[in-house]
Amino acid sequence: MRPLVEICVGDLRSAIEAEAGGADRVELCDRLEVGGTTPGAGTIAEACRILSISVHVLIRVRAGDFTPDASELAAMRDDVDVALRMGASGVVFGILLRDGTIDREATARLVELARPMSVTFHKAFDQTPDLDEALETLIELGVDRVLTSGGRPSAEEGVDALARLVATAGDRIGVLVAGRLSVANLLEIVRRTGAHEVHLGSAAVDVIKSPCTFTTRDGSALDWTGVRAEKVRRILEAASDLGSG
Template identity: 45%
Template structure:
């Protein structure tokens, strides 16, 4: 029946909306506007508690990304990532979402191996850093060797719907060894074509922007993101139809 749905959320309310809308899991993060960064300790704890209260221990997957500006990390940044992965594990998360590349754009195998080791029993997703790799298929094969459970990819395009050719290649080559999750500008109307690629899951933020109180000079924009319950429900209903 269809494919799994993952919703990127930035707060406990988003977790609650995704649970109520029937999503399979969430990617918990902050700063989605810049591609997502590691959420706070309190947010991780709150999200895990919210999911556990509804009997969904496997629901919260935590993005661990130390900064924006690419995916090539020095030793200190890798160490911080490993420490944050361990914290997410101790806090009760079901999985972590990570990514690291070397200077040539290939998978940083040493960093990923350290992260997988730190994650232990948690499910490890390699995020859209794979879309920067010069050879995404080879990258996916290497990630399978390293024990990564899932890759999040747009097929190398800005939007997943424009990368369906690569999504098909990935599912053909690594399907059964690594789950392929399509993400990147996904709209509900795109989901049937994405399902047809053989992808295992679809990932979207289901975001809407609302106006808050005036933030004043130095306070940033007056708008902030929320998770739109209508989009979540529509995505789940569309994704769960038969292939």
């Protein structure tokens, strides 16, 4: 079987393009230039209404670290509720303590609020001081999957750690492999890690020029940059090669 392919999208049009290209799931975000924040309620509602594939919503109130204060945690709880009411299949979040370990209490609370949606702990995981210990913590907390590049900037650099995490996780938690994956390196990384799920973003993105493109005062174009169905198809073709190889 080929791995499940999740595409990270930063807007509604990208989500639609991802499904058209054959993606199995989308992670719906806003402001990807800062690592992603929670999209607006309207975007969530329309994505869940239009798409037939799973929509997982990023729950992150701001750029920067993953140690929210009390007011930000309250906002995250409200955003989880919005995602649930809008019909999302899952939510994606990550909460750490100041020492870099997983915030057990806050995570457990959000997991409870999210049900019956699926829960993914995002790449905040890669900032924890001990990946194996963090994995066991997430299993104990009932998290469904973890998004990771093995504690390194890219999956290629973290491939050995990823293989270990996938083996350790077994069927107790999903390991969603991410980190600069592309059509060129997907085959090798999945074979070496044994990944059952992969997450791609920039590999599916292109600049879309419009005849009515806005420009800034200095004359530079503000074309839409987002996911293209044809690029997603190429990713799916590579993933299908894995299934038959």
